[in-house]
Amino acid sequence: MTKLSVNINKIATLRNSRGGNNPDLIKTALDIERFGAEGITVHPRPDERHIRYADVYDLKKVIHTEFNIEGNCTEQSFVDLVLANKPAQVTLVPDAIGQLTSNHGWNTIEHKAYLTDMIAVFKNAGIRVSIFVDPVIEMVEGAKATGTDRIELYTEGYAKEYAIGNKQQAITPYIAAAKKANELGLGINAGHDLDLHNLKFFAENIPGLLEVSIGHALICDALYLGLENTVQLYKRQLQTSV
Template identity: 65%
Template sequence: MTRLSVNINKFATLRNARGGNNPDVLKAALDCERFGAQGITVHPRPDERHIRYADVYAIAPKIGVELNIEGNPQEGKFLNLIQDIRPAQATLVPDATDVLTSNQGWDTLRHADYLKATIEKIKSWGVRVSIFIDPIESHIAGAAQVGADRVELYTEAYAQQFSQDPQKALEPYAKAAKKAQQVGLGLNAGHDLDLHNLSFLVQNIPLIDEVSIGHALVCDALYLGLEKTIQAYLNALAIKS
């Protein structure tokens, strides 16, 4: 079954809006694990506008599930964080410092030399490496060539098109998944996945190892509660056609 990694950045966003420590981000991570999440994802940014580097250092030794740390490796603090913590997975995302949220994947052909050197360094620390990527088959082949273990498909386009034509929205992602399998890469997915579009994705692409979901899950938790929401997402992942 596809595993659920909960991105807890939005808990930190809410805390930072008021100051203090409410909600407690460490408690949120532990509760997500207690309620069934199979992984915790964090994505610290240089301005620490949501999750802070100190949060990651606090969370890492406390959780028992896999920790996935996302970020741009061109930010020096990010690589230091990976080296210090040695999470189960580092997901490399080419987000610029001025973007609100991640909005593109890597061009693994254009940045092949940089990615290869960076991935070699991270893997030398015993950390699995995933590359955030658009569903472009040549870029997926490039990810294998630079030494990545997995790719994370950037699913915003799928989510935007889903309500109009689910099958059409799925097509490039199904092709990308097939390419990842052909070149020996594991497969993750994330961005704008929710309870409306998640089941269809994993029914049709059962190769997906892990989805990382934060914003939609936290929004649903405002109405359903965190425990019921995590169970709803796990149920969505468990549905098979």
């Protein structure tokens, strides 16, 4: 079954808005694990507007499930942070400094040499590497050439098409990208704008989907449904995955 990794950035955003430690990020992460999530994801940014670098060190000490750190490896501080903490997985995203949220995958052809070098740095430290890619066959093939272990399919395009009723149009490029990844021996993760409405259809149709990383939608749903119930509802959407 596809694993659920919960991105807790929004918990940190709420905490930071008032100072202090309410909500308690560490306790929330442990509770999310206890409620059934198979992983915790964080995406620290240089301005520390949500996850702080110190949070990563604190989380590393207590996380029992898979710890996934996302970020842009062009920032040396991010590279140092990951190497110091050695999570189970690092997910490399091509964010610009100050970017509100991730909005595209790597051009794995244009940046092949750079990605190859950076991926080797993390893999040599015993860290599994996943890189953010759009659902484009050439980008998946390019990812394979970099030496990455996995790709994370950027799913905003899927979510937008699904929301206006174009379910088949939404999923088609992702199926093709997943089939190519499977053919090349790449693991498949996915994330961005997946939610309770569109997750089940995505999971049912993507062959070999190993993990989804979900934060914003899950935390928003938890405001109405409760955190424990929400984690279970998301896990339920993944039970019929291929």
